[in-house]
Amino acid sequence: MKNNPFSFFLDQLEQKLPDSLRPMPAEIRTAARAMIDERLAKFDWVPRSEFEAQERLLAQAEARIAALEAKLNATLPQTGTSA
Secondary structure, X not given: OOOOOOHHHXXXXXXXXXXXXXXXXXXXXXXXXXXXXXXXHOOOOOOHHHHHHHXXXXXXXXXXXXXXXXXXXXXXXXXXXXX
């Protein structure tokens, strides 16, 4: 598991175990790491840069929608204002 991006996470998790469980047999440690790695691999991870790019695109789209709604509301006749 040399290229495991979650190795740091798994090491931290192991350090948080109670002292009685820390000297785990290598078999159990390997099986637990494999299981956690398998579960984490099922997530759809994206790089932070891609996430931030999508955030910017979403903010731009929301601003454009708000501007279009304001423009549309300005061109529509006002209803319900007369008594």
